[in-house]
Amino acid sequence: MQENFSLKPYNTFGVDAKAKYFIEVQTLEHLKDAINYSKDHHLQVLFLGGGSNILLTKDFDGLAIKLSLKGISEQDLNENEVLVTAKAGENWHEFVMYSLEKNYGGLENLSLIPGNVGTSPMQNIGAYGAEIKDTFVSCTVLDLENLEVKTFNLEDCHFGYRDSIFKQEGKGRYVILEVSFKLTRKDHHIKTEYGAIKTELENLGITHLTIQNVSKAVINIRQSKLPDPKIMGNAGSFFKNPTIPLTQFEDLKLKFENIPGYPNGDVVKVPAGWLIEQCGWKGKQIGNTASHQLQALVIVNATGNATGKEIFDFSTEIIHSVKEKFGIELEREVNII
């Protein structure tokens, strides 16, 4: 266990906040030991996965536990399907690459998403026409109330857009230990409905559709507009895309005729990136923090020296501007610590 430990390498914003204590655990037994230690010493606990969806706004006066449980296993389900289980500490993108090398289909649209397997169910990670709920079968969790191991099936997780039971009633109660996905061996359900994928496949001159090619297209699209956290600190989309009533959308359309929206019944999802850009934030920098010049929804640690508080305050200003101009309240997607 380390004391007064900088979490800078453990959060993709690259914020230099310190944890009073820090420990990295590789097994369930070590994890339980660390939790018991925190209970005995009345320490608050912060679980760290890939650190790609947190903003540390201050030093953490407790025990930060980095989850590094590793391993991937497989089980044949039938001629066409395989159940692949990855432990929480596996890097998400490496896991996707592993599945593509084996020609297992289902995760290709989720290539290059930062973070670890263990945090993927938390917010039902999604991109380019796919979400993990499409292939998710179950996850094994440690219940912090009694240190028992439990299994959550698809229905138990209450997955929604960037949402799950782990962000709602189960918040703070469970640590995800491993996640199982049902993937295809052949007859893959290739998803290219997301417009940019089709265009990118054409740009690449690809006529033969494979899951590997879809992954390549997704990687190219992401690299073309999303900053690499290793080069410039960020946590992907900082806000969720808001959902507003259709009537409110129609009123806004009268005033802002180009407002984009994706209707779904009597609600409309509006791209937060557009709203933020319209308020003049795209590419704007204040001190060490900026809204990314190619994707306004991503807030970046522009100089590498931003504090979590600065990034938080910057996001608050964005929320105020969008509220003032459009009457829409943006909700942060990133977990604020």
Ligand code: EPU
């Ligand atoms: N837009 C702008 N200006 C911008 C950015 C976006 O006008 O600066 C508008 C454009 O109209 C564009 C639309 O927003 O057509 C959608 O943009 P984009 O395709 O980049 O997707 P997004 O809605 O901004 C969401 C996810 C991303 C995911 C992409 C692709 C959320 C909060 N974000 O972004 O997820 O990669 O779709 O599926 O739903 C993440 O969660 O960290 C993340 C990167």
